[in-house]
Amino acid sequence: MATELVQLRTFYASPSVILLAFDGDGVAISVVALLVTGSIGEIRRLYVVPGQRASGLGRHLTETLIGVARGLGLERLVLTTLPTMVHARRLYESLGFITVEPYVDKPTDGVLYFALTLQ
Secondary structure, eight states, X not given: OHHHHHHHXXXXXXXXXXXXXXXXXXXXXXXXXXXXXXXXXXXXXXXXXXXXXXXXXXXXXXXXXXXXXXXXXXXXXXXXXXXXXXXXXXXXXXXXXXXXXXXXXXXOTTOXXXXXXXX
């Protein structure tokens, strides 16, 4: 387990960010990460435990991450999701993300790419 934590710390080193939400007992119930490369931030791994979905927690974490990205002076946020993740797509679209062409060199079939201009 320590190796996995080191890898996460290396991958999401400053100025990248990982946000966690905890319940009243200190158990992690949601996570989202922002991977920063130059002036672009990639939102990664938004996850909310099933019992907390539809609570607004995913929206809150994503909005917080957008604020962090603006505070870092990033120009654009990007992310990927799958067509089957209807609620996630609705969330991103409601926050102003639009569908874009793949922003990676080797796109994965079936993955949807989104972006939000910050400045």
